[in-house]
Amino acid sequence: MRVLILGVLLDDPMNGYGVRRRLEAMSADVWASIAYGSIYHGLGKMADEGLLEIVEGAKGGKGVYAITDAGRQEFHRLLLKAWHEVKPIIDPFQVAMTFMDKLKKQELLDALYGRMTQLKMSVETMGHIVDLKHHHGAPDHIRENLLLTRAMLQAQLDWVEKAVARVEADELP
Incomplete structure (x- = not known):
């Protein structure tokens, strides 16, 4: 801050x-x-x-x-x-992942599907924000910051989609 x-x-x-x-x-x-x-x-x-x-x-x-x-x-x-300075990104989701084995399979799948839905909306929303900022003349470095945020959300979405398949196939947890 x-x-x-x-x-x-x-x-x-x-x-x-x-x-x-x-x-x-x-x-x-x-x-x-x-x-x-x-x-x-x-x-x-x-x-x-x-x-x-x-x-x-x-x-x-x-x-x-x-x-x-x-x-x-x-x-x-x-x-x-x-x-x-490279610092770890602190995300409560990673704490929850640590204990995914404590959830029933259906609870875990429900949580993953819910997270997937939220991430898809967030990635889409970030795309709109990037476009909006671009059209309103925001500096390129601000746009890049938003693009980085979108890419991080997309990376998590990609992981969740793969994790769902692994949970459904009883490969995870």
């Missing part, structure tokens, strides 16, 4: 609502773990740390935030770290 907030503020100062709108325009809720309600907390915390400064005050101490030189340095550090 820190790199997103700092990155959004690189070009222009804005208030919390503006930060949220910019993240929504990037469809960050699709590819990043965003809790929009925590934006104001993050802004306040980063202002306390000297990464941001309030350039216009408002009621309750909320206002328009600008990134400081320290904030730019922190953004750059976090950005490079994210590019160079």
Whole structure:
């Protein structure tokens, strides 16, 4: 969340609502773990740390935030770290897979078919989002991020389809 907030503020100062709108325009809720309600907390915390400064005050101490030189340095550090660090994707589905042997065959098949349906809809929806962003002039790098998300969903769908056949053939679990 820190790199997103700092990155959004690189070009222009804005208030919390503006930060949220910019993240929504990037469809960050699709590819990043965003809790929009925590934006104001993050802004306040980063202002306390000297990464941001309030350039216009408002009621309750909320206002328009600008990134400081320290904030730019922190953004750059976090950005490079994210590019160079390969971390495991944490997915609750993989936890569930660990215990697939605890389900009855029909329960497992029902779950897999349900997941398959959801994944197909998600892949299709991501295709529409990519097209929509493209037609509304989103930058190519935002489109690529959405394409990566779609490819990851498609990879899981491909696995689920193969797993269904293996469960039906009593090869799995």
